[in-house]
Amino acid sequence: MTFEIEVAGRARRVTVEPAGGTDQAGGRFRVVLDDVTCVVDARRTDLGWSIVYEGDRRSLDVAVTQETRGDMLVQFPHVDVRVGVDGRRFRGDPLDGSRSANESHVAAPMPGRVVRVLVKPGDDIAARQGLVIIEAMKMENELVAPRAGRISEVLVSEGQSVEAGRLLVRLE
């Protein structure tokens, strides 16, 4: 089977075929990635997969989590890598304004209660200026502007409970 797998903004064509003793629980696979061919022995585990490369014998204990359809979080002991499978590109978290200069909204990253709204429509704001304070897990968390701009809309009020992903503020 051939998949298009995107990692770190680069899409790669990957072909994976069973290479002996393979079923849903794992077995040997031949993986062709760009010009590189490798053979791995992959077995399902409580976390995801145990992968041993034939050749250099490297052993990887990998946690694989299907996030939204197509996006996968691949976790090694020392680092996490996000990948997109088959055109479902990993775009960064849409709720996280701080990573993108073009974000036009700020959403609640977790469920909580709005304890304070610090801006109103028409306000000019600087990058990283506080917009809304949400209380969750006993801490007040100040959500900041992803970029400088003007507030076009405030969609919540103080005291309101919000779910994760709820839009709070729109920027012009």
Next chain:
Amino acid sequence: MKLLVANRGEIAVRIIRACREMGLGAVAVYSDCDRDALHVRTADEACHIGPSPAAESYLSIDRLVAAAVASGATLVHPGYGFLAENAAFASACQRAGLTFVGPSPDVIRLMGDKHSAREAAVRAGVPVVPGTAQFFGVNASDEVVITAAEQIGYPLLVKAVAGGGGKGMRAVSKPADLPSALRMARSEAAAAFGDGGIYLERRLDTPRHIEVQLLADAHGTVVPFVERECSIQRRHQKVVEESPSPVVGEHLRRELTEAAAAIARTVGYTNAGTIEFLLDSAGRFYFLEMNTRLQVEHPITEAVTGVDLVVWQIRVALGERLTVPAEQALTPRGHAIECRIYAEDPDRGFMPAPGLVRALTVPGGPSVRDDRGVTAGFEIPVFYDSLIAKLVVWGETRESAIARLKRALNEYRVVGVSTTLPFFRWLVEQPAFAEGAFSTTYLDGVLAARQGRPFREPSSQDEQDAVVAAAVAAWSASHGATTAPSTEDLGTWRRAARLDSLR
């Protein structure tokens, strides 16, 4: 004899373990969302005490006392947080004929009030941090506070009178920032402690946070323990603690522990408590506050002294004499470090990250202790503190403890929710950490300088490995299996939960 644990999470599990070892029955309490929590599963008996919001369950004095009485428990351990430093709770236990595992209500009240605690330290001959002797109630106007702030000078700290754990505390470096800091501190303090009163304190230049654990019995014996260093803090919340401090020698240790014991004797303290000090760069120390309860970081003291603090809390509460040798308590054996693992996303400004723990691997091996309140399959609630586990390692030297910590951090795997593990893996590689060259302002400074850069960035080898793993997972998924633990795939995490419980 039974003991009711008036708490949840890792500390409830910790206390239940002490009960087991002492042959006491352990009674857990739980709110709606905690029915399948680890502390309930670990206990001998469990009482439902109300809805998920803490105010209606873990903070409800009436319900906790009623649960204790109904279960036939004669002892109540409050843990830390919630009602642990609430004098009214200790009094209510007394009135109901229950033994509260902690100091008397009068001492909780005295040392819980920052004002009278400062006065007690002064009476004991211990220096205090310069600040206002004045306390500002909820109705004090901003103008009054601003005038007082001018007398102390900037930078300063706004702190909650009823505070603790960094809640209701804000650092202010210039007058213009004071009104918003006041607002945040007051509302946070009111929400966390039901008291919006605040006070001001001079902020020392690059101080270290050093604290002294002590135990005291009802017969006048006070035993102070080797110090803990808790300078690595984020927004005034401790994230890493170690014992002994890399900068405290025997002479300073004697001074610090004698000062702590003097304060405890001055107020007639009983049970476990901790005196917190700030240590300035000239080696002068100042009383900061006293915590009249068990501390989150108590395991590092246990690791270097071999004394079980929770067992002694219970024995002292039962009226036993404290027989821990002073020499044993003051002489550190090796070095211990604790990391507080929170369900927070370090790459998103440490935002809380509640949710379902889908799979879990905990570190083991020599001298590694994992005090944890969650299991695979547990949904971390949004209602409480986000601490999910404390990883404690011991080594013969500080250097070997750090090597062991790095090893254990890479063994620790939490799947399903973001945790602060990637942050710790980064922190332990920092030269300042290896050298022990930090103050309470260190972490906030380096975090601000990083400007949100991810703590661990994959190498091209990691990316290639991830593609291979994803390809195998995608192949498996398209052949009828689910890729791995996913929200729709309850079977996998149930299996994971079973594996975890067998471990």
